[in-house]
Amino acid sequence: xxxxxxxxxxxxxxxxxxxxxxxxxxxxxxxxxxxxxxxxxxxxxxxxxxxxxxxxxxxxxxxxxxxxxxxxxxxxxxxxxxxxxxxxxxxxxxxxxxxxxxxxxxxxxxxxxxxxxxxxxxxxxxxxxxxxxxxxxxxxxxxxxxxxxxxxxxxxxxxxxxxxxxxxxxxxxxxxxxxxxxxxxxxxxxxxxxxxxxxxxxxxxxxxxxxxxxxxxxxxxxxxxxxxxxxxxxxxxxxxxxxxxxxxxxxxxxxxxxxxxxxxxxxxxxxxxxxxxxxxxxxxxxxxxxxxxxxxxxxxxxxxxxxxxxxxxxxxxxxxxxxxxxxxxxxxxxxxxxxxxxxxxxxxxxxxxxxxxxxxxxxxxxxxxxxxxxxxxxxxxxxxxxxxxxxxxxxxxxxxxxxxxxxxxxxxxxxxxxxxxxxxxxxxxxxxxxxxxxxxxxxxxxxxxxxxxxxxxxxxxxxxxxxxxxxxxxxxxxxxxxxxxxxxxxxxxxxxxxxxxxxxxxxxxxxxxxxxxxxxxxxxxxxxxxxxxxxxxxxxxxxxxxxxxxxxxxxxxxxxxxxxxxxxxxxxxxxxxxxxxxxxxxxxxxxxxxxxxxxxxxxxxxxxxxxxxxxxxxxxxxxxxxxxxxxxxxxxxxxxxxxxxxxxxxxxxxxxxxxxxxxxxxxxxxxxxxxxxxxxxxxxxxxxxxxxxx
Numbered sequence: 185x186x187x188x189x190x191x192x193x194x195x196x197x198x199x200x201x202x203x204x205x206x207x208x209x210x211x212x213x214x215x216x217x218x219x220x221x222x223x224x225x226x227x228x229x230x231x232x233x234x235x236x237x238x239x240x241x242x243x244x245x246x247x248x249x250x251x252x253x254x255x256x257x258x259x260x261x262x263x264x265x266x267x268x269x270x271x272x273x274x275x276x277x278x279x280x281x282x283x284x285x286x287x288x289x290x291x292x293x294x295x296x297x298x299x300x301x302x303x304x305x306x307x308x309x310x311x312x313x314x315x316x317x318x319x320x321x322x323x324x325x326x327x328x329x330x331x332x333x334x335x336x337x338x339x340x341x342x343x344x345x346x347x348x349x350x351x352x353x354x355x356x357x358x359x360x361x362x363x364x365x366x367x368x369x370x371x372x373x374x375x376x377x378x379x380x381x382x383x384x385x386x387x388x389x390x391x392x393x394x395x396x397x398x399x400x401x402x403x404x405x406x407x408x409x410x411x412x413x414x415x416x417x418x419x420x421x422x423x424x425x426x427x428x429x430x431x432x433x434x435x436x437x438x439x440x441x442x443x444x445x446x447x448x449x450x451x452x453x454x455x456x457x458x459x460x461x462x463x464x465x466x467x468x469x470x471x472x473x474x475x476x477x478x479x480x481x482x483x484x485x486x487x488x489x490x491x492x493x494x495x496x497x498x499x500x501x502x503x504x505x506x507x508x509x510x511x512x513x514x515x516x517x518x519x520x521x522x523x524x525x526x527x528x529x530x531x532x533x534x535x536x537x538x539x540x541x542x543x544x545x546x547x548x549x550x551x552x553x554x555x556x557x558x559x560x561x562x563x564x565x566x567x568x569x570x571x572x573x574x575x576x577x578x579x580x581x582x583x584x585x586x587x588x589x590x591x592x593x594x595x596x597x598x599x600x601x602x603x604x605x606x607x608x609x610x611x612x613x614x615x616x617x618x619x620x621x622x623x624x625x626x627x628x629x630x631x632x633x634x635x636x637x638x639x640x641x642x643x644x645x646x647x648x649x650x651x652x653x654x655x656x657x658x659x660x661x662x663x664x665x666x667x668x669x670x671x672x673x674x675x676x677x678x679x680x681x682x683x684x685x686x687x688x689x690x691x692x693x694x695x696x697x698x699x700x701x702x703x704x705x706x707x708x709x710x711x712x713x714x715x716x717x718x719x720x721x722x723x724x725x726x727x728x729x730x731x732x733x734x735x736x737x738x739x740x741x742x743x744x745x746x747x748x749x750x751x752x753x754x755x756x757x758x759x760x761x762x763x764x765x766x767x768x769x770x771x772x773x774x775x776x777x778x779x780x781x782x783x784x785x786x787x788x789x790x791x792x793x794x795x796x797x798x799x800x801x802x803x804x805x806x807x808x809x810x811x812x813x814x815x816x817x818x819x820x821x822x823x824x825x826x827x828x829x830x831x832x833x834x835x836x837x838x839x840x841x842x843x844x845x846x847x848x849x850x851x852x853x854x855x856x857x858x859x860x861x862x863x864x865x866x867x868x869x870x871x872x873x874x875x876x877x878x
Contacts (some may be wrong), residue, residue, distance in 0.1 A: 189224075189254050191237050196249035200290030200415070203259065203321050211251040212265060212288060213504070214472040216278050219268035220250040223285060224261055228295040228316060228426040233264075260428055262295065262316040263288070267471050277475030277485035279466070283310045286471040287413060289508070291317035293428040294388045294416045301392035304465035315388075315412065315467060320428030322519060324435045332447040332523050334559040336584060336627045336703045338761045340751055341449065342378040343635055344708035345407070346386055346421050347726070354734035362421050363437040370444050372737075376711065377751035380447040382526055382563075384636055386421060386434065387450075388413035390458035390467075391726075398724050401656040406726040407636060409528055410458040410494065412467045414512045431520065438521050447523035449561070450516060454498055454509050455532035455568065461488045461495030476502055479539055489539055492529055493569035500533050500547045509547060514556040523560065526586070530564035531572035541572060544579075552582050563630055576618035584703065587615055587629045592667055594633060595644065598692050599669035600819055600869070603794035608817070609781060609801070614701030616765040626765055629702035633693045634710060638720045641710035644668045645689040647675060651718030654725065662721030675718055687713075688869060691746055691842040691849065692819075695871040698754045699815055701762055711747040712736035742846040749850040753839060753873070758810060759803045766803075776804035776812070776831075786827050802829050812876035821868040828862055831876045835859065840873040841866070 202209045223233040269280035300313035350357045350365035357365040385408035393410040417434040419425035469477040479489035479497040488496040516522045534545040566574040566585045590611045597608045614626030648670045652662045671685045722730045766779040781789035782800040790796035797820035803813040837856040
């Protein structure tokens with residue numbers, strides 16, 4: 185028989201559920217609520233609460249916080265809230281509904297056993313179809329955790345999906361699709377040579393958040409860009425979330441990655457939530473502070489302004505919401521030991537409370553000035569779904585940005601579009617045209633060719649158009665402007681000539697990415713040529729279409745080797761990771777310019793030849809003992825006799841030629857031979873790299 189626990193007034197700080205030896209303090213914020221109840225459950229699957237505690241507005245309320253202390257309450261207890269108040273939504277935006285159980289916005293662990301999005305979206309449904317929070321301790325023994333270097337200098341980022349990385353049967357892990365499963369694959373990441381993983385959303389999200397037509401096909405939200413609980417790791421990635429182990433299991437992963445020398449960047453979604461629009465479910469914020477947390481239509485506050493394409497937009501620059509977001513980021517750094525964040529649709533952060541873009545928005549600056557976030561890199565997806573595009577505009581030294589312009593220019597250049605020599609050179613040199621103003625640096629440019637959203641690298645060279653029929657929306661979803669080229673056949677083919685060209689093009693794209701100034705980001709699976717069969721919007725494909733197929737590690741071992749050696753090449757050459765922008769000025773003591781651009785003739789780049797598809801350049805070593813590099817990018821169809829610049833006292837050694845087959849496509853130092861000729865015959869659609877040393 186379950187005990188009834190004594191309660192007292194409690195404290196309004198800290199928010200959430202705070203465990204002590206004497207019991208648990210609960211506190212939430214709800215400005216206009218007239219009453220509140222705390223519902224306690226024995227377990228995730230308990231159909232009814234064993235105790236309901238009604239809060240007294242006179243003793244259990246301070247300012248706009250509702251709080252109560254429950255004595256001797258055991259760990260593992262599940263809980264929800266129920267709030268009472270006005271429902272005059274159209275005029276005030278208040279959306280109280282005592283029929284709905286709400287999850288604590290500060291919950292550190294959540295479960296989803298009773299969650300039903302359809303029922304939660306019905307304002308008259310009184311079933312207990314809610315998420316539940318779990319009372320859990322936050323203590324963790326970090327032992328001799330290896331501290332990772334903060335910042336992005338020298339970084340090579342690897343974007344991956346926690347669930348999809350080990351759910352494929354070929355993964356061979358003990359707990360597929362979990363944080364623990366990913367731990368088993370840390371040695372693979374270490375051997376690849378990357379410095380950071382960027383994890384697609386791991387904050388608790390709603391897997392049922394998909395259109396009805398998609399749900400009818402048995403699909404669910406896979407990517408996770410619809411967070412509801414920003415302090416809790418996703419229960420679907422945990423082995424025992426019903427025990428409140430969410431934080432502990434995530435910390436195990438962070439420690440394993442840190443011990444391998446790999447930093448952890450989280451992809452976070454503060455621009456919208458899983459509650460959606462007018463007809464979406466009530467999960468937490470709608471029932472506590474709807475009128476504060478979201479941008480509402482001023483003419484009818486039943487409805488939401490939607491700058492995200494996801495039904496609602498978080499009112500980021502309201503003081504309370506700004507504090508909530510900054511507190512959340514600080515928690516993940518201080519308590520969970522993460523090393524950085526990538527912000528989805530971050531241009532929403534620049535919108536004021538009326539939706540108008542601000543010249544000096546409070547939230548980005550609050551993040552920039554947070555002491556707890558000192559030296560923690562912030563990466564903005566610097567656009568939103570309503571026309572804002574702020575690449576190059578985020579404030580301060582901490583904010584880097586996904587460089588969508590880099591992606592588009594390099595895709596076009598490699599597929600053979602003419603007249604892009606100047607733009608390609610700018611991208612390769614760190615995009616100074618975007619970042620040099622305001623004292624920003626090349627490392628503020630996060631360069632990428634592919635990411636979770638769009639074609640994989642394999643599909644970028646295999647499809648001219650998207651093929652999203654499996655999503656159930658008649659191929660209407662996903663981007664139509666992929667800037668791809670199928671190399672002569674659409675999709676799967678047995679044509680060896682086409683397959684050979686595709687492999688070369690994939691290597692060309694990967695090579696340029698790793699040879700560019702700025703911070704490269706690779707998409708998980710690209711190193712083994714994973715395909716989504718032309719699906720460029722696999723957000724709902726939690727199946728083998730999206731999962732990392734570990735059999736490709738052997739099948740495409742030549743590509744994997746190429747990428748490993750390419751990362752190693754980048755990491756051994758400091759002149760590919762320059763802190764300052766390339767300027768043509770002399771570096772070191774040898775009197776060489778930091779960069780020299782070339783065309784078919786040395787020192788004569790083809791800036792004004794709008795049919796050109798050829799670019800070469802020399803990168804000088806910054807120190808006297810540092811090697812120089814000569815890079816040739818021939819994206820034309822024809823073979824070119826490329827002249828090699830003369831470096832006094834040094835000989836050129838061929839390190840990379842994407843037209844060659846393994847193992848001559850890329851060679852470590854111990855396999856390189858001095859190139860005696862003054863020129864090099866480079867095939868069409870080929871990248872070549874030489875290293876100069878004495």
